[in-house]
Amino acid sequence: MFSRRARAALLGGLVCTLAACTTSQPDESREPDQGAPVQGAAGIGDPYYPEDGNGGYDATGYDVSIGYNPDNGNLDGDTTVTARATQDLERFNLDLRGFTVSSVEVDGQPAEFAREGDFELVITPGEPLAEGSEFTTRVRYDGKPQDASSAQLGGNGWQRSESGGAFVLGEPQSGSYWYPVNEHPRDKATFRLTARVPQGWTAVSIGTQESSKTENGWTTSTWTEQEPVASYLTTVAVDRFTVDKGQLADGTPVLSAYAPGAEGIRRDADRVGEVIDFLTTKFGEYPATSAGGIYLANDVGYSLETQGRPTYTLGADFSTIVHELAHQWYGNEVSVESWADICLNECLASYSEWLWAEGKQGDNLDARYRNNIDQLRDDTEFWGQKLYDMGAGNEFEGVYDKGTLAIHALRKQIGDEAFDRVLKQWPVEHREGNASWPDFEQFVSDVSGQDLEGFFADWFRGTELPGDEHLYPGSLRN
Structure with a gap:
């Protein structure tokens, strides 16, 4: 990787940092002729995070190669993005935070590049790239990854572990902290990672481990996720892991990696197969190509449903495992169209914890629901949290608690038979794709044959205690 980067610098003579670039800036002063190639948009169109993602192309695959040295915290990257142009493109953007970019190639030829914002x-x-054409973009870069910034869930992005290793974790953003990416769940793509770390360290990622070998003091491993994945669901973790391997009953590979200090969760982690078996009875066939988990000794305030192999931090418990595995259907298989739709992920995954309590522990969920309502009836702050279109920065405020109650009320409104069909058919209806919360509302109405406009307005769009008609639907009226 070092030699390739040096050769690229000699050939192209192009070096770019976040502060300055030696490339010439594209001319933005002229107006393109009608039908002439144009610049792809600098954002994908999500009003919550208007600069996230990019327009003008559809990413179809990422081939990421990194070398990371925990001793000095330096990362060398060499990433190739395969994409299809959705318009005639004169230029286009990728998202990348920090690093020094030494060269960029498009379809094997040197390309000009610059940093903005x-x-x-x-x-x-x-x-120029013709609409409909497939093209590859290769970016070589290096430097120390940017430290994680404060975000809704805690620290987002690249972080150092207690043992001196590192990991990347975050939502809505994390991919751009370590590779160039079209960073929005609306543009899902396949993912392949080749990670090189000093001997004695182990790099773990999502998907299936293709290979691992140690030569000349370095260990190189390759991981492949063949199904489309949103970039925030990719990860790499470098630590002195203890790695356990196995498989589910259907042959799906299971790989669990425990960082030093994370062994306390092992008893719960050993039940991953049991949890997946239970969730398949609720949501249908397990959609991921792999299973297991990455168990870290850091306490960052949250765990994350990284695809097929969730990442758990200190504070995670068995309920967390149920929650993150439920995301493999709700959030990973079907991803949000925009971040305003986050209840599609979190409300359903949170309710999976109630389903487990009901199905495996015999809990009476109606009684649990009524007890919660009795305690929260006068809590205006609780009811003031919107579950749909809650505003940027507020995505994760109500979905874990109010969202759980809302989903149980929905179940009682439409009845168990229709609710079961919704849970199983929704991931199939939007397999490997994206959907919005309004899409879900329409889907539930169609499956149940009910006019649910008032119900959804009260629970998911409203900011007050729902009226009794919607607060106590179905069997909850007794």
Whole structure:
């Protein structure tokens, strides 16, 4: 990797940092002729995070190669993005936070590049890209990854572990902290990682481990996720892991990696197969290509449903495992269209914990629901949290508690038979794709044959205690 980067610098003579670039800036002063190639948008169109993601192309695959040295915290990257142009492109953007970019190639030819704003990598190929054409973009870069910033869930992005290793974790953003990416769940793509770390360290990622070998003091491992994945659901963790391997009953590979200090969760982690078996009875066939977990000794305030192999931090318990595995259906298989739709992920995954309590522990969920309502009836702050279109920065405030109550009320409103069909059919209806909360509302109405406009307005769009009609639907009226 070092030699390739040095050769690229000699060939292209292009070095770009976040502060300055030696490439010439594309001319933005002229207006394009009608039908002439144009610049892809610097954002994908999500009003909550208007600069996240990019327009003009659809990413179809990432081939990421990194070398990481925990001793000095330096990362060398060499990433190739395969994409399809959705318009005639004169230039386009990728998202990348920090690093020194040494070269960019488009379809094997040197391309001009520049840095704009906090994380835009603007690329101008030697020849415009035709709408519908498939193209590859190779970016070589290195440096120390940016430290994680404070975010809704805690620290987002690249973090150092207690043992001296590192990991990347975050939502809505994390991919751009370590590789160039179209960073929005609306643009899902396949993912392949080759990670090189000093001997004695282990790099773990999502998907299936293809290979691992140690030569000349370095261990190189390759991981492949063949199904489309949202970039925030990719990860790499480097630590002195203890790794256990197995498989589910259907042959799906299971890999669990425990960092030093994380062994306390092992008893719960050994039940991953049991949890998946239970959730398949509620949500249908397990959609991921792998299973297991990455168990860290850091306490960052949250765990994350990284695809097929969730990442758990200190504070995670058995309920966390149920929750993150439920996301493999709700959030991973079907991802949000925009971040305003986050209840599709979190409300359903949170309710999976109630389903487990009911199905495996015999809990009376109606009684649990009524007890919660009795305690929260006068809590205006609780009811003031919107579950849909809650505003940027508020995505994770109500979905874990009010969202759980709302889903139980929905179940009682439409009845168990219709509710069961919704849970199983929704992931199939939008397999490997994206959907919005309004799509879900319409889907539930169609499956149940009910007009649910008032119900959804009260529970998911409202900011007050729902009226008794919607607060105590179905069997809850007794």
